[in-house]
Amino acid sequence: MSNQIKHTDCYALALHHRFQWEEAQQNYVILFPEGMVKLHGGAGEVLKRLDGKATVGDVVADLKATFPDAANIEADIVGMFELALSKGWLRQL
Amino acid sequence: MTQASLGESVVQKTVQAQQNNGVAASATHTQPLWLLAEVTYRCPLHCAFCYNPTDYDKHTQNELTTEQWLQALRDARKLGALQLGISGGEPLLRDDIEDIVVEAKKLGYYSNLITSGVGLTEKRIQAFKEGGLDHIQLSMHDITEEINNFITNTKTFELKKKVAAMIKNHGYPMVLNVVIHRYNIGHLREILDMAEALGADYIELANTQYYGWSLVNRSQLMPTKEQVDEAEAIANEFRANPNNKMKVFFVVPDYFSDRPKKCMNGWGEVFMIVTANGDVLPCHSARVLPNMTFPNVRDDGLAYAWQDSPAFNKYRGDAWMKEPCRSCSEKENDLGGCRCQAFLLSGDAEAADPVCSKSPHRHLIDQAIIDSRNPQAVAQPIVFRNDKNSKKILAGELDDRVKAFHAVP
Ligand code: SF4
Ligand code: SF4
Numbered sequence: 331m332s333n334q335i336k337h338t339d340c341y342a343l344a345l346h347h348r349f350q351w352e353e354a355q356q357n358y359v360i361l362f363p364e365g366m367v368k369l370h371g372g373a374g375e376v377l378k379r380l381d382g383k384a385t386v387g388d389v390v391a392d393l394k395a396t397f398p399d400a401a402n403i404e405a406d407i408v409g410m411f412e413l414a415l416s417k418g419w420l421r422q423l
Numbered sequence: 424m425t426q427a428s429l430g431e432s433v434v435q436k437t438v439q440a441q442q443n444n445g446v447a448a449s450a451t452h453t454q455p456l457w458l459l460a461e462v463t464y465r466c467p468l469h470c471a472f473c474y475n476p477t478d479y480d481k482h483t484q485n486e487l488t489t490e491q492w493l494q495a496l497r498d499a500r501k502l503g504a505l506q507l508g509i510s511g512g513e514p515l516l517r518d519d520i521e522d523i524v525v526e527a528k529k530l531g532y533y534s535n536l537i538t539s540g541v542g543l544t545e546k547r548i549q550a551f552k553e554g555g556l557d558h559i560q561l562s563m564h565d566i567t568e569e570i571n572n573f574i575t576n577t578k579t580f581e582l583k584k585k586v587a588a589m590i591k592n593h594g595y596p597m598v599l600n601v602v603i604h605r606y607n608i609g610h611l612r613e614i615l616d617m618a619e620a621l622g623a624d625y626i627e628l629a630n631t632q633y634y635g636w637s638l639v640n641r642s643q644l645m646p647t648k649e650q651v652d653e654a655e656a657i658a659n660e661f662r663a664n665p666n667n668k669m670k671v672f673f674v675v676p677d678y679f680s681d682r683p684k685k686c687m688n689g690w691g692e693v694f695m696i697v698t699a700n701g702d703v704l705p706c707h708s709a710r711v712l713p714n715m716t717f718p719n720v721r722d723d724g725l726a727y728a729w730q731d732s733p734a735f736n737k738y739r740g741d742a743w744m745k746e747p748c749r750s751c752s753e754k755e756n757d758l759g760g761c762r763c764q765a766f767l768l769s770g771d772a773e774a775a776d777p778v779c780s781k782s783p784h785r786h787l788i789d790q791a792i793i794d795s796r797n798p799q800a801v802a803q804p805i806v807f808r809n810d811k812n813s814k815k816i817l818a819g820e821l822d823d824r825v826k827a828f829h830a831v832p
Contacts, residue, residue, distance in 0.1 A: 346558065346596050348533055354454060354503035361533035363558040363598055363625075366456065366506055 335411045337387035340423040342380055347419055349377050360419050367419075376410045382423065386411060453739075454503030455695035455729055458532075460492065460523070461707075463512040464699050466808075467541050472602050472637040472644055473808040474707060475512065477825075477832050480813035482700040489519040491720060493526045495697050498725040500530045504695065507532040512699065515542035521550045528555025535560060537600075540586035552593045559590050562600045563614075570610045573617045580617070587621040599623045603654065604631045604644040605795075611657045615671070623669050628658060630676035633791075634708045634763065636808040638832040639816075639824050643805050645795035648679050678788055682753070683760025683776035690738035690762065695729060703728040705735055708763040711830040712772050738762050745773050747781045770829040 343349055348361040351374075358374030360367050369377065375396075379389045390404050397403060414420045463486055464479035476482075487495070496507065507527050514520055515538055527534040535558045536551065551559075563569055563583070572580035591597050599618050601607075607614065611628070618626045630651065633641045646654075658673040677684050687694045687706045696704040701720040704710065710717065715737065718728035729735055737743065741754055748759040759765075760776020768777045769784040777784035794800045806812050806824060815821050816831060825831055 348557070350531060352503070352505060354501070359505065361505060361557075363596060364506070364508075364535055364560070366533070 334415070335386055335408050337385060337390070339386045339411075340382075340384070341386070341411065341415070341420040342382050342423050343377070344419055344421045362419075367417075372406060373410050373414070376407055377414070380420075453692050455499060455693065456504060457506045457508065457694045458496070458499040458504040459508040459510065459694060459696040459707075460495070460514075461510055461512065461696060461698045462486070462492065462514050462520070462523070463517050465516045466511060466513040466539075467516070468513065468539055469807040469809045470602070470636070471640045471805045471807055472604055472631045474632065474635040474637055475808065476635050476708065476710060477639060477808075477813060477816045479512075480810050480817060482698065483810075485700045486517075487697075487699065487701050487720065489522055491701065492519070492523055495720050495725060496523065496526050496530060496532070498720075499695060499697075500532065502695075502726060502729055505532055507534045508537060509534065510537040513539055513541060515547070521547070521554055524551050524554040524556045533557050537562065540583060543586050543589065545589060548589050548593055552595075558598065559595050560598045560600055561586060561590060562602075563617075567606045570607060570613055570617065573620070574613060584621060587623070591622055596625065597621065597623045599626045600629060601626065602629050602631055603646070604637075605646045605650070606644075608646045608650045608654050611654045615657070615661050615669075619667075619669055625670045625672070627672045627674065628654070629674045632677065634767075635832050636806065638767065638828065639806050639821075641791060642795045642797070642800040642803065645678070645792065647796070648792075651676060651679055677760075677776075677778045678792060680778065681780035683757050683764070683778040685757045686761035686764075686776075689758050691729070691735040692739070695725070697725075703732075703735075705738070706761075706763060708832070709734070711763050711832065712766055713830070743773055747779075747783075748775045751781065767828045767830055767832060 343360070344362070346362055350359060350361070352359050352368075355368060357371070358369040358377065360369065360377070375393060376389060379392055384392070386408070390407050393403055393407060411420070464475055464482050466473075509520060509523060514536060520536070524534055524536075534556050536556055537560045540561050561583070569579050569583060572578060587597055599621065601614055601618075603611075614628070615626070631637050631644050637644060655673055655675070658671050661667055662671050691705045694705065696707060697720060698704060702710065703718045703720060703723070703725065709715070715734050717734045718732045720728075723732065741748070741758060744754065744759055748754050757776070757779075760778060762772050764778070765774045765776050765784075766772040768787045774784060775782040777787045779785065803824070806821065812821070816825065
């Protein structure tokens with residue numbers, strides 16, 4: 331686990347940000363004032379599980395169960411949280 | 424409206440893309456991500472640095488109808504657009520912005536209203552909020568007066584304060600855009616103070632780019648290199664102070680750089696602009712380019728405009744380039760810069776952007792910088808953006824002010 335992100339932390343999308351599936355692009359996006367990011371599949375899977383209640387630990391457990399074959403998935407997920415936090419896409423609840 | 428507020432600063436590149444499915448990566452199979460709706464060229468303000476076309480007067484009588492705008496929103500969304508910028512002119516001069524906002528929400532756009540705040544009432548902002556408008560960018564336009572008003576605590580500043588408070592009270596982030604030029608660059612500290620006093624969360628300091636009216640007034644508006652450096656230092660100093668929560672974004676002027684900007688993030692790559700009269704453009708000032716016919720939503724669908732129209736394909740990718748760009752190792756960074764700037768200044772739309780130090784036309788930029796210090800050039804009156812001056816330009820009465828350029832800006 332990184333020193334910044336803890337299993338018990340709970341995150342939500344930052345204010346004025348919107349997360350949605352884009353049919354035309356076939357990927358998830360985050361939209362915010364005058365900007366956007368396209369997310370690759372893994373990042374989208376993490377963000378769509380942030381319902382305001384799920385902790386980082388819950389997300390990790392759920393994704394491990396959904397993708398049992400993915401190796402080292404936990405480090406990827408934590409990396410995703412770190413990145414999203416550093417970009418200001420998430421806020422801690 | 425300012426180009427910087429809509430252009431390069433706003434596109435955030437793909438992050439975490441394992442395959443390169445990024446915004447700027449695909450030269451040909453692109454989707455528009457941004458629809459910029461320049462819903463009207465009418466405007467109660469007369470900014471000398473406005474980048475709207477100087478001949479805008481001919482486009483104020485034939486604006487698209489509400490239904491045509493809603494259809495454009497639907498069509499662009501189908502093509503993939505997801506950010507919507509509603510700008511102008513002053514968009515609030517139309518009374519159907521509420522309808523546009525509601526449709527944008529229904530379609531899943533993230534909608535941004537770019538306004539001077541003139542005409543924003545409690546009733547309208549409430550309708551926008553209920554309709555699902557996501558974001559409002561407040562532009563500080565007649566800035567010299569505003570600054571004066573701020574310092575002397577008088578009426579325009581009071582109006583801005585009221586509008587800013589309205590924006591905040593409705594739960595919007597307070598995003599300010601300030602165009603920087605010779606007349607306000609020396610007031611940068613005051614501008615930052617003013618933005619803080621308005622409760623801004625974010626301020627964009629956009630150095631004037633020279634298109635449209637600002638090109639006509641270039642000698643009058645251009646600050647010196649020293650002023651720009653000092654302004655940047657002030658912005659950096661502000662950012663470095665941990666007590667300052669407001670985020671500051673500083674758009675460096677290209678004339679004082681030796682590489683051009685990647686204009687619009689690439690021609691026909693990300694942005695689709697629909698103008699007040701329905702022309703569909705890859706860049707705000709594209710109509711200055713020679714031998715080009717732009718599609719119009721009244722005659723052509725947006726799918727045709729984006730995918731198949733000769734205009735959108737003409738400068739896509741880099742196949743159109745000539746030397747020095749063609750064999751340049753940096754061409755991916757800037758795609759040769761701005762086609763409009765290249766044509767307006769050099770007369771060759773396929774030339775490297777004259778800003779580039781490798782361009783054979785760089786001397787034109789250096790000369791413009793020199794001219795901006797020439798007392799004679801500077802003494803010429805500013806041509807303010809208004810209907811009267813637009814008519815004059817159309818009638819050829821201000822030819823001496825535009826003759827240096829290869830098209831009417
Ligand atoms: S005159 Fe000023 S407020 Fe009006 S469109 Fe031009 S820059 Fe914007
Ligand atoms: S030569 Fe052309 S491609 Fe190379 S840096 Fe200059 S403008 Fe860009």
